[in-house]
Amino acid sequence: MIEAVKNKIVDELEKVVGSEFVSTNQADLYIYSYDLTPAESHWPDIVVLPQSPEELRAIITLANKEKMPVIPYVAGGNVGGLTIPLEGGIVLDLKRMNRIIEVNETDMYAVVEPGVTFGQIKAYLEKNHPTLRYTYAFSPSSTGVMTNALVQGLDNLSFRYGDASHWVSGLEVILTTGELIKIGSCAASKTWQAIVPFPELDGLFLGWQGTTGVITKMAVSIWPNPPHNTAVTFMAMDLESADEILKAIIRTRIPDDLIGTSFALNKVGMAAYAHEKASLHPALHREPDEPEFVITAEVTGNTENELNAKVEAMGEAVKERCKDGNYTGPDTIPSTTAAFPMQALGVLSSGGGLMWVGTYGPMSRWLETVKKGCELQDKYDISRTCYTRIMNEGHFVGLRWMLPYDKGDPALVQRINDLCAEQLDLVLETGYIPYKTPVWAVRRLEEVVGPDWLKLHRRVKEMLDPNNIMNPGRWGKPGK
Ligand SMILES: Cc1cc2nc3c(=O)[nH]c(=O)nc-3n(C[C@H](O)[C@H](O)[C@H](O)COP(=O)(O)OP(=O)(O)OC[C@H]3O[C@@H](n4cnc5c(N)ncnc54)[C@H](O)[C@@H]3O)c2cc1C
Numbered sequence: 001m002i003e004a005v006k007n008k009i010v011d012e013l014e015k016v017v018g019s020e021f022v023s024t025n026q027a028d029l030y031i032y033s034y035d036l037t038p039a040e041s042h043w044p045d046i047v048v049l050p051q052s053p054e055e056l057r058a059i060i061t062l063a064n065k066e067k068m069p070v071i072p073y074v075a076g077g078n079v080g081g082l083t084i085p086l087e088g089g090i091v092l093d094l095k096r097m098n099r100i101i102e103v104n105e106t107d108m109y110a111v112v113e114p115g116v117t118f119g120q121i122k123a124y125l126e127k128n129h130p131t132l133r134y135t136y137a138f139s140p141s142s143t144g145v146m147t148n149a150l151v152q153g154l155d156n157l158s159f160r161y162g163d164a165s166h167w168v169s170g171l172e173v174i175l176t177t178g179e180l181i182k183i184g185s186c187a188a189s190k191t192w193q194a195i196v197p198f199p200e201l202d203g204l205f206l207g208w209q210g211t212t213g214v215i216t217k218m219a220v221s222i223w224p225n226p227p228h229n230t231a232v233t234f235m236a237m238d239l240e241s242a243d244e245i246l247k248a249i250i251r252t253r254i255p256d257d258l259i260g261t262s263f264a265l266n267k268v269g270m271a272a273y274a275h276e277k278a279s280l281h282p283a284l285h286r287e288p289d290e291p292e293f294v295i296t297a298e299v300t301g302n303t304e305n306e307l308n309a310k311v312e313a314m315g316e317a318v319k320e321r322c323k324d325g326n327y328t329g330p331d332t333i334p335s336t337t338a339a340f341p342m343q344a345l346g347v348l349s350s351g352g353g354l355m356w357v358g359t360y361g362p363m364s365r366w367l368e369t370v371k372k373g374c375e376l377q378d379k380y381d382i383s384r385t386c387y388t389r390i391m392n393e394g395h396f397v398g399l400r401w402m403l404p405y406d407k408g409d410p411a412l413v414q415r416i417n418d419l420c421a422e423q424l425d426l427v428l429e430t431g432y433i434p435y436k437t438p439v440w441a442v443r444r445l446e447e448v449v450g451p452d453w454l455k456l457h458r459r460v461k462e463m464l465d466p467n468n469i470m471n472p473g474r475w476g477k478p479g480k
Helices: 003-017 026-030 053-066 118-128 145-150 239-252 263-267 304-321 341-345 363-379 410-429 439-448 451-464
Strands: 046-048 070-073 090-093 100-104 109-112 168-174 180-183 214-221 228-236 257-262 293-301 327-333 352-355 359-361 386-391 396-401 403-406
Touching: 003 046, 003 053, 026 046, 053 070, 053 090, 053 168, 053 214, 100 118, 109 118, 109 168, 118 145, 145 214, 228 239, 228 304, 239 257, 239 293, 239 304, 239 327, 239 363, 239 386, 257 263, 263 293, 293 304, 304 327, 352 410, 359 363, 363 386, 363 396, 363 410, 403 410, 410 439
Parallel strands: 046 090, 070 090
Antiparallel strands: 100 109, 109 214, 168 180, 168 214, 228 293, 228 327, 257 293, 257 386, 352 403, 359 396, 386 396
16 A cells, blocks of 8 residues: 555544544554464454444544455454455454443343453353353354354354344444434334344345454343253264264254354364364374264253253153164263363463364255264364354354464475365265455356356445445455
8 A cells, every 4th residue: 555545544544433442553463464363364454443333433434435354353263264354455344332221121132332251241240140041152252243144153152042143133334325224123112132123234244254244232132041051961972873863963953052063073072173283182082992973962951940841841752753873972062162261271272373163054065074074183183172052053063173273384284274175075065155255266256156146246346335345355256
């Protein structure tokens, strides 16, 4: 960018937010230029940290006038390169907009600003509304509630209620024109209970990765917090048994959360399990007498009796369906609900990198997809690290192979990239669609969705962002 233009924009931004919240310092910009994944790094020109919708509106209007890219950012923890500024421009760091504006106990929703984190809402509800809870991802507690919903996250109530964008009950958004609009019941009333019965305009912003506008407020559903809970585990000796156990539990409709993981994940925690020198870590490899897959169902009850009855019914359902299955269980262990296990397990200490092909797909093709994806991990001599979460009572499934890696090891980075490229081909073949779609997968998806889908998608993007300033180069229009 021409220096004089940049200086002029910086002057304007400083007038809006104050000079302490605008930076062009390379040390400040560096952290926005990369993320956990091996995605190519790109630097922003400016970072700005607004505190109010009014400041945001002034920034967006200025950027639109100057045709300058704007990349909304909260923690950059999306594991898809989604906040790397592909075409430079202004990173809009929204951490200072972190108010929990309202919690409505009766209608069970919370209205939050973009910077509100999982850790913050958990602490807030525990202190002020202990009979209610939000849902929690496996991501670090510093990542955003709103961002997780707008990237359609999978969380620990997803078995009951589906992905996080499905429990958004209202939005306030700033368009590139500077218009501030409300979506859902909040457009016509003081309460934020539901998007319906309006046309579902939230779809213009959810799942778009910040490419169509900036969300300034979001209402998310919160849920009763039953006093009794436990986790029920089954150890499957092969993937066929795991598939059957999951299908049996799905039909009970009992758990709050239903996940499955390759045994390596459980065995050694999350540290360094995809390390190049896997053979130096014998614990990473499954011994013949060890299980292939661990299934965990989180169960809650209003009374001890209700909890016990649920656990028993689930065990019976598995026993009935999996007569020929090779597994042990059920066993009960303390619930890990909302304990932020990723944080505790130190996943980020394995050399700074984390990558995956994360997908949503059909349970009907789970077994074949998991098998082939794990075989690809064998081919690349990377420990099996499959992780799956059953969504919306089994109507679809979250599936990924988690790959922590050492960013300082170019050969390993190449291997991880090659593995992911092959896993992407595999999942597209079996009907699994990459979520929080990284740009390299967007371009592949665009090849398979068909020209009319693409035309409509681009038309929507152009209508909302005619100057293509919002997180450009991703959904909607190829990069420069
Ligand atoms: C170890 C680890 C484990 C994880 N496990 C899970 C998991 O189990 N489930 C899960 O769902 N996710 C998981 N994630 C991914 C991630 O935590 C979530 O997607 C997360 O909520 C993204 O939050 P963030 O605050 O870092 O968002 P960012 O990465 O900062 O932003 C995400 C996207 O939202 C856009 N955006 C930001 N603010 C706005 C706004 N106000 N308006 C419009 N667009 C905006 C950004 O441009 C970007 O495209 C995990 C991440 C890590 C690191």
